[in-house]
Amino acid sequence: MIKEQLNMLVNLAASDTSVAEKEARHVRAIGIAAGFSKEDVDEMLRNPQPIGDLSHLTDDQKFEYLYNIIQLMKIDGQVFKSEIVFCEEIAEKLGYKKKVVGELSTRIYSDPMITADRDDLKSKAQKYLV
Numbered sequence: 001m002i003k004e005q006l007n008m009l010v011n012l013a014a015s016d017t018s019v020a021e022k023e024a025r026h027v028r029a030i031g032i033a034a035g036f037s038k039e040d041v042d043e044m045l046r047n048p049q050p051i052g053d054l055s056h057l058t059d060d061q062k063f064e065y066l067y068n069i070i071q072l073m074k075i076d077g078q079v080f081k082s083e084i085v086f087c088e089e090i091a092e093k094l095g096y097k098k099k100v101v102g103e104l105s106t107r108i109y110s111d112p113m114i115t116a117d118r119d120d121l122k123s124k125a126q127k128y129l130v
Contacts, residue, residue, distance in 0.1 A: 002034040005065055006041070008090060010048040012069050015086040019045055020076035027072070054093045059129070062094040063122045070101060070108045079105075091128075100128035 006027065013023040024045055031041035057065065069090055073083045087105075088098040103124055 002031075003036075004052065004054075005068065006031050006034070006036070006044060007049050008051055008065060009068060009072050010044050011051055012072055012083060012086050012090075013045070014048055015082045016080040017082075020078075022076040023072060026075050030068070051090070051093070054090075055095070057094065059126070060122075062096070062129075063125055065094055066091060066096065066100065066104065066125060067108060067118070067121065070105050074105065074108065095130050096125065097128045097130060100125055103128065 009027050009030065010019075013019040013027060027045060028038060028041045031044070032038060054062070054065070066087075069087050073079055073087055084101065087101045091098055091100050104121055107121055107124075
């Protein structure tokens with residue numbers, strides 16, 4: 001499952017045509033923490049795979065995917081329309097209404113060291129599940 005999530009992050013990072021170094025570092029850190037080698041993650045960054053079916057995920061897993069893609073969208077300090085559209089498309093694939101991205105993005109920080117109240121965010125996100 002983590003490879004699937006990592007691939008999703010790679011796709012988001014590439015959605016604005018170039019992967020910013022902060023985005024790449026964040027994806028590498030997640031990948032390495034999950035047991036992937038730097039080389040494996042870099043290969044994923046070079047060759048993102050299509051995103052598969054996400055309907056099998058639990059509600060907790062869906063929320064984690066959503067949280068991580070929104071955080072990555074904001075990590076380089078620039079949010080492009082293509083990134084917002086990508087996040088909204090992923091939100092829909094996860095079973096959320098698109099509006100969840102706007103709701104959560106105001107409460108998720110670009111700095112992974114600053115953490116929001118995940119339980120509160122999860123509760124807000126639940127209201128957008130279809």
